[in-house]
Amino acid sequence: MRNVMAAALTGLALLGLAGTASAQTGLAWPPKDVTPVHKTKAELEKQAAGFTARLQQTFPKVFRGAQNVEPGNWGGEAEGVFDDMQYMTNWTEFTVNGQNNTVFMQVNAPGFFSNSPTQVCEQNTCTGRESDHRGGVTVFTKNDLYGTATAWNFRRNGEVVYVQSWTPGTEAQLAAVASDRAYTFTR
Template identity: 80%
Template structure:
């Protein structure tokens, strides 16, 4: 029952930013998603291309977070990078921290956008490693897997896409599964453009 409520909220969140389609919850698996997908095309970009693309990611966060995290104000995307600060030629993933407030309370979302083929674990392997709390098909043939780290109070939505990309968003704010799913499944966050 709780997963149905989470998925209903996720669909509402997706609709808020124009991403709604025919998503459905599945407690048992990821349907016909084969991982890793066949014929994944690796993406190699220059630092200049990554700078332009991540500027678009930050603009998307500023545009959509007030809708996804209802009432979010002062949306402040951090710098995009990897384990080392900044962007470099041929990075296969980028991350950032985005801070904002909702009703005067500080919130933070951490995101990672992985290039096709970089993230190798399947949804099943992820659930063997982490505590999975649910799954949902997205509107484009992918699957979103929800994990939780009870010790640190972290909730993560992992969006596995048919082109081999995995985008994930995490938060320390309870009850944000739907919002994290909307962010992670937003196809504006991609290496393939």
């Protein structure tokens, strides 16, 4: 776990997001005073374009040597956004040293994702939990049946961002992406 934690902080530093990680990993859930966010389709499309640009900018740094970073369209169960959508998902494909990689991510608006970090661990196989650099908590889970690792970043404003990979040993990179505050509904 120390190696995962050290690698996660290294990943955050690569993004220019490094901060002080506190030893405390508790986070009251749901946070008090969560303000739901309601955006129009046009606002969400602009936000999705920003998310895509961020993926293309940061993935080669976070997943060292990533090439051919191909983010899919942001949306829900189907591609595309609609008025008042409370979450957006994306599939991103890229290669590292000739190996194909796929990352799935979901950005949830404040208050939309109701499970607490504890509930996520009760429903999944938790492999770790740590504070992020901004007062949130990142929970790590794995699913041996599907061969996935997931980093779930719970934020003080009620947002939850989770990032999943099918490539072993990518937990630190997943945590760096999930805790990146560029992926938010509150801008």
